[in-house]
Amino acid sequence: MAHDTLYASRPRRARRARRAAGPGPLRPLLRWDGAVGLALLLVALGAALLVDGFATAGNVRFLLLDAVAVALVALPMTLVVVTGEIDLSVASALGLCSAVMGRLWVAGLPLELIVVLAVALGAVLGAVNGLFVTAFALPSLAVTIGTLAAYRGLAFVVLGDDAVADFPFEWTDAVAGTLPGGAVPWAMLLTALLAVAFGVLLHGTPFGRGLYAMGNNAEAAAFAGIRVARAKFWLFVASGATSGLAGVFWTLRYASARADNGQGLELSVVAAVLLGGVSIFGGRGTLPGVFFGVLLLATLRNALQLADVPADTLDIVTGSLLIASVVVPNAIARARARPATGRAAPAGEPTAPPRQERPEREDTEDAPA
């Protein structure tokens, strides 16, 4: 198309340069999400060989149960961050939903209804974020830092320092229950199914493509006919609803509805999302990468705990991993960009700022769901 030939010269040249630099068949592993998946596999294998008690059904079950809440919240978070926004209020929304759940249970409502209400409440909390971000065009970082504090405060208003713990045993037991074999909790299976749904949404629908477009340039996306504000609003609603669901899971898993449930979880979620290769600036990242990221962090933590590595060392390891996950792709991108820009930009022409090179990396956005 004429449209293509007008714009393709630079990316094409860059692509040619990259092709010359890297061997073809190893490409998938060179992509960040592939690398995270590979790291997950290596860590799991290494732990199974080196750490006593790691490769047992019971341990895998605990590992996956510990990862469920982070994994759940990370799914919509991936989409939110891809659009260039962030939702830091997720853990507080989780806590508020948990507190409300406890309050309603004490009030004598049936648990089936409470679960639905808790998720609906989460959606409303997300809608509040969405409204501020879209209708009032406020930065989501500021809005959700505000609601992070506000929702947690509300949770304490609802339940104070009480804990509601008398949830029925069949429910708390079922939440921690596993599929036959004893290794995979059904809660993780449900999370994986949701991950597939979110993955299809992000990678297989025009809506999902639109999210990348607005992450790269919201204005251009709006001009291209993408309803940026509407999409972002619904992403925040989804983020809230999923936090509500995670709150239900958390409450039943620990058989304890408390206002401080999940405190600090937002950092684990954002860490997993970044480790999974989603750019904090938006426009880049894949859902499988994030899912691997969540599992990689959980596996590493579990294996190191079993190996009696002290908590502070453990924090240092996860922190370093996170920094590496930001630094390494950046370094690779710079290394790749240098020869490309060198050829593309003759002397005298201003060097392209890094953001404009993003379209060249569209392979990272196109992961199969």
Next chain:
Amino acid sequence: MPLRSVRIPRIPRTPHSPRGPRRAAAPGRAARLGVAALAACALLATAACSGTTREDGESDRDAGAGASSTATADPNAPLAEDLAVAFLPKQVNNPYFTVADEGGHAAVEEFGGEYKEVGPSEASASSQVSYLNTLAQQHTDVIVTSANDPNAVCGALNSARSAGARVVTFDSDASPECRDLFVNQATAEDIARTQIELIAEEIGGSGQIAILSATPNATNQNAWIELMQQELEKPEYAGIELVTVAYGNDEDEKSFQETQGLLSSYPDLAGIISPTTVGLAAAARYLSGSEYGGRVALTGLGTPDQMREFVHDGTVAQFALWDPADLGYLAAYAGAALASGQITGAEGETFTAGELGEYTIGADGEIVLGPPTIFTADNIDDYAF
């Protein structure tokens, strides 16, 4: 980056643009997204039969309680050798628990067991659960823990017990049906009474006082505060008015600021009780550096090392605490006695805790270390923790 969020131009809103029909479909698609989570929760809801309310479950709540031992105690059984004893405090690198765990370490060395300390770097119940699961996987014989949430750790404690571990809680109890023994540092009544006695003595029996607590949901502190309020209702304390409870969240900075806030909000404040070591040290630091030092009385629970300079400079005349090292020491011996079959955890059984001597198990499997120790300028230098 969210910071450079872009104002959305209104231009593409023209209804006749070629993409019009597609856009009409978008809200439906987006709505389905929101519904996805709801659908997932419907799945959750169908997992159990309909209409589970609180009343239904009341009777079978105890069904899941952990394996209660039916074995009989043999008071003369020797302490088993090579017991694997793990200390899981509320939080590692917390000076209080470090001292308590070192006391446990000393005890474990005495009876020839294998000691280790594990735990989260932040005091949360969920991370404790993950550590408990790990300990169960490692087939630990004795788990000595201080619960961040009495109920949240319950399931994990019970699965560790069915894997063969004996569970002793110390400092902060878990639900009684989830552990074998609880080693209480001092009864809550003793702690509350001691602190009220100390403050009453220092402010001369009348005046306004305030409490600077830990977090608003700290189990121990809240129990003590409630008992302190009851204690204040006694006629001999009629002149003392508790004006407020402030929360420093067990953070030094926040506690410092809260103390500052208390003194500016209540100019007639005669004394402050801080029933938490972090709060007491921060309040003392504020007082000693301000005009209020020596004028406003301060007491509470603190460690000698943290309070030494403030006792010597006259900011704080006296404060109370138990010796956490003794607490850990006693808990380790209690666990070893359980694992060796000397005791089963039933009321009235006795065992010997090394150099601390003999202890008797009270109601609900509780063992009390003893009355709190009062630290003053005269004796503070005898303690180092």
